[in-house]
Amino acid sequence: MHTAKAASSPVESRSTLLLTVFLLSLSIAGFAQSPQTAKSISYLDPLPQDTGSAGLKQELRKLQTTGRLMMVVAHPDDEDGGLLTLESRGKGVQTLLLTLTRGEGGQNKTGDTFSDELGILRTLELLASDRYYGVEQRFTRVADFGYSKTPEETFQKWGGHDVPLQDMVRVIREFRPDVLIARFSGTDRDGHGHHQASAILTKEAFRAAADPSRFPEQIKEGLQPWQPKKLYIGNVCGFGASTCPDENYTVKLNTGEEDPLLGMSYFQFAIEGLRHQTSQGLADLKFPSGPRFAFYKLVDSVLPNTKDASGHEKDLFDGIDTSLPGLSAKLGNDNIRWLASKLRQIRDDVDEAEKTPMDEAAEPLLDAFNQLNSAAIRINNGSLRAAKKNALVDALNTKEAQANSALNLALDISAEAVAVGTGAASPGDEVNLRVRFRNGSRYDLRTSYGGPLPGLDLGIAPPHLPVRPGEEYSTESSDPVPKPRVVSFYTRPYWHRQNPETDSVNTIDQTRFQTLPFAPSLFREKVAYVMSHHPTPQNGPSWRMPWPWLSVPLIADTRGEDGKPEKLEVAIVPPFSVALEPSEQVLPVADGKETTIKVGVSSNLTGAPAGTLHLDLPAGWRAEPDSLKVTLPKRGDQQDFTFKVFPANLKEGRSEIRAVLDAGGTKYAEGYTLVTRADLGSAYYFAPAVQRVSIVDVKVPKDLKVGYVMGAGDDIPTVLQQIGMNVALIPADKLPTENLARYGTIILGVRAYDTQKDLVANNQKLLNFVSNGGTLIVQNNNSIGDFNSGHFTPYPADLGRARVSVEEAPVQILAPDDQVFHYPNEISQKDFDGWVQERGLYFMDKWDDHFKPLLSCHDPNEPDQKGGLLITKYGKGTYIYTGYAFFRQLPAGVPGAIRLFVNLVSAGAGH
Numbered sequence: 086m087h088t089a090k091a092a093s094s095p096v097e098s099r100s101t102l103l104l105t106v107f108l109l110s111l112s113i114a115g116f117a118q119s120p121q122t123a124k125s126i127s128y129l130d131p132l133p134q135d136t137g138s139a140g141l142k143q144e145l146r147k148l149q150t151t152g153r154l155m156m157v158v159a160h161p162d163d164e165d166g167g168l169l170t171l172e173s174r175g176k177g178v179q180t181l182l183l184t185l186t187r188g189e190g191g192q193n194k195t196g197d198t199f200s201d202e203l204g205i206l207r208t209l210e211l212l213a214s215d216r217y218y219g220v221e222q223r224f225t226r227v228a229d230f231g232y233s234k235t236p237e238e239t240f241q242k243w244g245g246h247d248v249p250l251q252d253m254v255r256v257i258r259e260f261r262p263d264v265l266i267a268r269f270s271g272t273d274r275d276g277h278g279h280h281q282a283s284a285i286l287t288k289e290a291f292r293a294a295a296d297p298s299r300f301p302e303q304i305k306e307g308l309q310p311w312q313p314k315k316l317y318i319g320n321v322c323g324f325g326a327s328t329c330p331d332e333n334y335t336v337k338l339n340t341g342e343e344d345p346l347l348g349m350s351y352f353q354f355a356i357e358g359l360r361h362q363t364s365q366g367l368a369d370l371k372f373p374s375g376p377r378f379a380f381y382k383l384v385d386s387v388l389p390n391t392k393d394a395s396g397h398e399k400d401l402f403d404g405i406d407t408s409l410p411g412l413s414a415k416l417g418n419d420n421i422r423w424l425a426s427k428l429r430q431i432r433d434d435v436d437e438a439e440k441t442p443m444d445e446a447a448e449p450l451l452d453a454f455n456q457l458n459s460a461a462i463r464i465n466n467g468s469l470r471a472a473k474k475n476a477l478v479d480a481l482n483t484k485e486a487q488a489n490s491a492l493n494l495a496l497d498i499s500a501e502a503v504a505v506g507t508g509a510a511s512p513g514d515e516v517n518l519r520v521r522f523r524n525g526s527r528y529d530l531r532t533s534y535g536g537p538l539p540g541l542d543l544g545i546a547p548p549h550l551p552v553r554p555g556e557e558y559s560t561e562s563s564d565p566v567p568k569p570r571v572v573s574f575y576t577r578p579y580w581h582r583q584n585p586e587t588d589s590v591n592t593i594d595q596t597r598f599q600t601l602p603f604a605p606s607l608f609r610e611k612v613a614y615v616m617s618h619h620p621t622p623q624n625g626p627s628w629r630m631p632w633p634w635l636s637v638p639l640i641a642d643t644r645g646e647d648g649k650p651e652k653l654e655v656a657i658v659p660p661f662s663v664a665l666e667p668s669e670q671v672l673p674v675a676d677g678k679e680t681t682i683k684v685g686v687s688s689n690l691t692g693a694p695a696g697t698l699h700l701d702l703p704a705g706w707r708a709e710p711d712s713l714k715v716t717l718p719k720r721g722d723q724q725d726f727t728f729k730v731f732p733a734n735l736k737e738g739r740s741e742i743r744a745v746l747d748a749g750g751t752k753y754a755e756g757y758t759l760v761t762r763a764d765l766g767s768a769y770y771f772a773p774a775v776q777r778v779s780i781v782d783v784k785v786p787k788d789l790k791v792g793y794v795m796g797a798g799d800d801i802p803t804v805l806q807q808i809g810m811n812v813a814l815i816p817a818d819k820l821p822t823e824n825l826a827r828y829g830t831i832i833l834g835v836r837a838y839d840t841q842k843d844l845v846a847n848n849q850k851l852l853n854f855v856s857n858g859g860t861l862i863v864q865n866n867n868s869i870g871d872f873n874s875g876h877f878t879p880y881p882a883d884l885g886r887a888r889v890s891v892e893e894a895p896v897q898i899l900a901p902d903d904q905v906f907h908y909p910n911e912i913s914q915k916d917f918d919g920w921v922q923e924r925g926l927y928f929m930d931k932w933d934d935h936f937k938p939l940l941s942c943h944d945p946n947e948p949d950q951k952g953g954l955l956i957t958k959y960g961k962g963t964y965i966y967t968g969y970a971f972f973r974q975l976p977a978g979v980p981g982a983i984r985l986f987v988n989l990v991s992a993g994a995g996h
Contacts, residue, residue, distance in 0.1 A: 101361050111187030129640060129652055132216060134174075134354075137494070138443050139346040143219075144491035146177030148435045148453070151480055152407035153311075155181045155262035157253065157287040159279035160229055161188040161211040162365045163268055165319060166218050166355030167340030168379040172401070173219035175344055175351055180220040181260050183600075184211065185249055185283055189585070190229035190922065192836070192867075194366040197798035200585045201768045202760060203364065204228070205578065206373040208602050209765040210362040217358025221260075223600045225252035228582060230589040231922035231973075232890045233278030234944055236271075236285055243282075250286050250293065252304075256600050257294035257306040261476055264401050265291050265313040266381060270320045278890075284318055291316040309472040316385040325424070327378060334380040336398045341377035352377045359619050361764055412480055416473060424460060431456050431484070438491065444527055446495040450488055451616060452632055457485035488631050499524030500635045502610040507720070508641030508653035508767075509576075511660040511690040512568040518639070521559040521972050522612055524552040529617035532558075534838050566657060575910060576656035577605045577771045579759070586921045586977045603768055608639035608655045651760075653767050660690040661717075664756030665697075665776040666725070669800070671978050673809045674735050674782045682708070682728045682776065684744045685756070688717035698726055698749025703740045703778075705733035715746060732739075735982055737782045744774040779978020784909040785809050786991045792828040794820070794844060796864070799972040801986075808983065808991070816839035820850060830860040830990050835972045838877060839868045848877050853880065856960030860993035865927040867969045878966065879959040885930030887950050888968070889942050892920040896942040897949075905939060905956065905988050912988060916981025925969035928952035935959075940969070956992065963992045 134140065154172050158164050164182055169681055173180040180185040186694030187203030198206050208224070215222050227243045238930055240246040257265070269275040271284030293299040295312035304310070319335070322329035329337070340352040347354045356370050383391075383398065391404035406414060409432045413425040434453035438446040464474060504510070505517040524530050529551040536572040552558050569575065579595040582588040598604045613632040639655040665685045684698060708728045717724060730742065746753040754774045761767035785808055792815045793802045805812045815823055815831070825831065831854060837844050844851075855861045856879075866872045872884045896917040899908060906912040929952030932938075938951040954969040967989065 087265055102164035113230055116336050121429040128131060129638070134347050137497075141443055141446065141491055141494040142346055142439070143174055143177070144487055145435060145439050146175075147179070147487045148484060148491060149179070149409070149432075150174070150177045150407045151409060151412055151484070152178040152264070152402050152405065153181075153260065153262045154178050154264045154266065154401065155183060155257065155260055156266040156268055157183045157290075158268040159183070159185050159277065159283040159513040160191070161207045161214075162359065162362050163280065163283075164214075164218070165268055165379055166214065166359050167352035167377060168338060168381075168654070169218040169220050169268075170358075171338060171340050171342070171351040171379075174347065174354070175342070178402075178407075178632070180218070180270075181223060181256070181262065182215065182218070182220045182823055183223045183225070183253065183256050185225045185227055185286075186229035186279065187224060188229050188365075190231040192797060193364045194597050194797055194836075195368075195841075197800075198364070198760070201582060202758075202772075205760045205768050205770050206364055206762075206765075207362070208840055209760065209762070209768060210364060212602055213361035213765050214355075214358035217354055222602050223256050223260075224602060225249045225600065226580065226591045226759040227252075227592055228585075228589050228591055229279065232888060232926065233277045234890050234947075236282040238891065239280075239282040244590050246286060246289075247283070248590055249282075250290060251300050253286055253290040254294045254300050255303055257290060258303060258311045259600075261311050261479065263314050263405050263407070263679055265316045266401075267316070267318045268320070274323075275320055280320075281950075284320075288316065288318075288384065309475055311476075312387055314386065314388055315391075315401070317381040317401065318384050319379075321382045322380045326380065327376075329378075329380045331395065331397070332383065334853065335383040335392065335396065336381050336401055336403075338379045338381075338401075339376055340379050341375050343374065350374055350377070356466050363762075380957060409435075409484070411554070412477060415808055416469070418478070421464075421467075424464070427456055427460050429643050434598060435488075438495070443495055444497075447492060447526065447528065447616070450492040450495055451619065451633070454488040454492055456482050457488055458631060461485065492633050493635055495526075496528065498528070498530070498635065499523045499525070500610070500637045501613045501637045502608075502637050503642045504608075504639050504655045505642050507655070508643045508651075509656045509658045509689055509769075510566045511693075512566050513660065513690055513692065514566045515563050516566060516655070518562045518564060519559065520561075520610060521557060522552060522614075522635075523557040523643050524554060527554050529553055530614045531617050532612060532614050536852070552614075569657075569912075572605075573699065575658055575771075576604070576607060576769055578768070581771075590977060606638050606654055607657055609636055610639060613634050653761065656767075656769060658689055658757055658769060659753060659755075660688065661696070661746055661748060661753040662687045662689070662756045662758075662774070663744050663753050663774040665742065665744050665774055666774070667800075667803060668772065669777050669779070669804075669976055669978060671779045671781055671804050671975075671983065672732065672735065673808045674737060674780060675784070678731070679734065682730050682742060684726045684728070684774070685723065686715055686717065686726060686746060687723035689720055691718070691720045693717055694749035696746050696753075698746045700728055700730070701743040701745060702730065703732075703742070706742075707731050707733075715748065732780075735780050738780055739978065740778045741779065742776040742778060745797065774977040777978070779980070781808065781978065781980040781983050783808055783980070783984050783987055785987055786909050786994045789829045789994050790827060791990060792823075792825070792831040794831065794833050794841065796834035796842050796866075799835050800976040801832070801834070801972060804975040804978075804983065805987075805990070808987070810987070817843040820844065820847040824853040825850065825859065826857070828854075828859060829994055830862065830992075832862045832990065833864060835864050836866050836868075837864070838866045838872055838875065845875060848875070852879055852959070854966075855962035855964050858993070860963040860965070862965045862967065862989055862991070864972065865925070865970075869927070869929060878965050880933035880935040880957060882936060882955070882966070883930045885952065887928040887930065887952065888926035889924035889928075889944050889953070890926075891944050892923050893897060894924050894942045894944055896924070896940055898939070899941055899951065900937060900939050903937070903939060903956070905985075905992055907993075908988060909991055910984040910988055912981070916984055918981060919979050920970075920974055920982060921977045921979065922973050923970050925953045925967075929955055929966060933957075934967075965989055965992060 147278035174180040187204035188207035227249045267284035268281040270282040275281045295310045296984045297310045303760045321333045341350045343350045388404045410428045436447040437449040501521045503519045579598040580591040593599045612635045641653045664685045695716045700708045713726045757769045757771045791812045802812045935957045936955040939954040941949045941951045943949045955966045
């Protein structure tokens with residue numbers, strides 16, 4: 086292998102430009118602005134099916150059709166991955182998945198990441214799935230606020246249906262789909278109100294996107310109205326149905342068909358992608374080979390009838406010309422003769438590439454690329470009306486990018502850009518770059534430099550030396566990260582919620598990125614090249630690249646906490662991260678003398694300046710000391726700083742404490758954490774350095790020791806400790822040897838039986854603990870069949886799926902004389918005010934007469950649910966089952982829920 090390094094001065098002069106190119110790439114025409122560039126890259130290694138001959142053949146499928154399909158769903162994991170994979174990979178259709186929310190309101194089945202941080206994790210998980218589906222990904226600004234039973238409640242939480250509709254219309258106008266699909270039907274059979282809302286909105290968006298009077302501000306931005314040709318809805322026969330009445334569907338597609346390029350069926354390949362959504366509990370999914378069908382119904386169309394005599398179609402694109410020459414025909418009276426001829430030539434080039442051996446396909450593919458490039462320029466400079474011009478140029482650009490990808494595969498070329506030693510750079514850092522270009526083809530190649538989009542020239546001074554077959558060239562350089570002019574310079578989500586507990590619509594901080602999964606990477610390297618026996622293309626217009634290229638992200642060559650090599654996309658983060666720990670605190674009114682605040686500060690910059698840390702406190706409160714000096718001179722240095730805070734004038738309500746670090750003339754008042762996993766990309770979660778303080782009038786029993794067995798993860802133990810209770814965590818695997826007699830009360834965390842096998846094995850020990858005089862509190866579990874078959878309760882009871890999703894639903898106290906409502910806190914109707922997200926979930930359906938229901942509530946137009954809080958005496962002790970969502974209420978500092986939960990914990994102590 087030959088490695089070329091240029092003389093020092095040319096490398097220095099050109100490498101200085103590299104970082105500038107990276108940082109300017111956001112503004113350069115289109116190349117860094119595609120949603121695909123937002124995909125994170127710890128899974129940078131391509132799927133085997135996307136390499137070599139299989140990858141090339143799939144790119145050729147894409148080049149043979151101009152069809153575009155867009156599917157709309159409500160949450161990550163709602164998507165019909167089998168259909169998406171069939172259309173994208175099997176038929177080459179350009180396919181986009183629009184997911185309204187990021188799943189931030191759901192429960193995490195794998196850890197303790199919740200709320201907006203969970204939304205980031207689920208975005209990464211969905212992007213990992215999308216790699217298998219072969220689709221682009223978009224989102225709207227609305228948030229998953231938890232389970233909803235009706236679209237009416239959903240739209241009310243989302244600030245009206247026009248908020249998500251506006252984003253859906255934007256995506257349709259940008260993507261220009263021929264076929265629009267609602268995954269759901271928009272009816273009660275969809276279940277979740279978000280599901281119903283997604284389909285209702287899709288039906289309206291089908292026509293609204295073509296109406297310039299709807300969301301005219303988008304038209305003023307330069308977007309053009311767009312009318313999809315056909316609209317389908319799903320869930321017409323039930324999910325997973327193998328048969329469907331003829332009248333219920335229009336098209337039936339077999340996603341169980343095997344594709345030799347994938348080595349399995351489209352459905353199975355999609356499941357391989359879906360398994361990455363492990364926070365949804367999908368890691369272990371497996372399905373056998375065999376037929377599997379997707380049924381969809383045509384409900385709106387602007388085409389003449391496309392159905393046969395039986396009311397069916399063979400394909401979603403029936404009646405739509407998706408051929409390359411068909412692009413010219415769509416111009417109608419504006420048809421351009423030269424374009425039709427050129428498109429036929431491009432089609433012939435693609436056909437020739439498909440018929441020839443892989444190493445000979447480069448010639449026709451290069452011709453197709455050049456023809457598409459010149460056609461796009463000519464159309465852009467022509468006199469077509471804006472709507473037709475934009476759509477046609479976009480279609481040609483898409484085909485050009487696909488031809489480029491196919492050419493790269495046919496030539497077996499690759500590039501790599503590595504930042505040595507760091508995955509997160511800060512202003513003032515030196516980024517050490519190592520860039521490599523490998524030519525696996527049988528042709529001499531020359532890297533190109535200069536022109537409107539500088540490519541990497543590998544330090545080879547003009548005239549460029551050829552990169553010969555089988556050879557590799559590389560270069561190294563070091564570049565400084567400049568100081569940012571604006572906060573958006575940093576690698577951070579472009580959206581946020583001021584208060585995730587109450588806000589159901591995200592604020593968009595950087596509108597140029599709206600609907601993308603993440604803001605595109607600041608670091609991407611483009612390696613432009615030409616085949617040596619072809620003439621070097623002349624510089625084109627400033628808005629496009631005239632040469633084929635490779636675009637690669639800058640990857641960090643680092644090691645994880647376990648010491649193993651780790652691939653991360655290089656990010657830019659502030660030099661300091663500041664976080665109050667914990668971010669939520671509950672203070673009892675009676676204990677208002679002193680509290681301790683811990684502020685964690687970490688440095689991401691060697692040579693970082695010293696600073697001063699202080700707290701911004703509510704009026705009348707004071708801190709000791711007033712401030713603290715912070716000196717963290719090396720990257721990775723971190724330190725916890727402790728303040729004593731003396732609250733004043735405490736009364737029930739909410740307040741905030743903020744931490745501010747002043748260093749080097751800049752104030753830092755937010756923290757950031759890396760969200761990633763070995764099978765995912767990476768992103769940073771930013772949160773203000775704020776502790777939200779809930780001041781609660783609550784009494785706690787003295788001398789009660791509480792044991793807590795974690796389930797899927799929640800913050801209830803922390804809150805109980807903050808209000809002065811003696812709480813110890815009991816690892817589930819320690820239950821066999823733990824002396825439970827030390828505790829007065831034991832609490833099982835959310836979904837404990839679902840997630841802790843040791844708990845299941847030792848359930849009888851817990852019941853014996855109750856029988857001997859202890860109190861056991863069991864919170865909701867989701868695996869109903871496992872729970873009921875396990876017979877975990879002391880007397881017969883059947884867990885169900887009943888839930889009350891409206892958090893304001895009226896609550897009736899059924900047993901007002903029970904001590905649970907009197908000790909140590911008096912509970913009244915006002916204690917059910919201010920709850921968040923929901924009342925409860927997974928209530929009991931049936932129960933033995935030994936159990937006494939304590940509360941009743943119900944969603945609008947539904948019967949009373951009395952199985953959400955049951956209590957019984959068992960032997961000398963007390964057993965309580967609760968489906969009420971205390972795991973959401975206590976961390977949110979809801980006063981009444983805290984008081985009621987303390988009373989439950991104290992049920993065996995008040996005499």
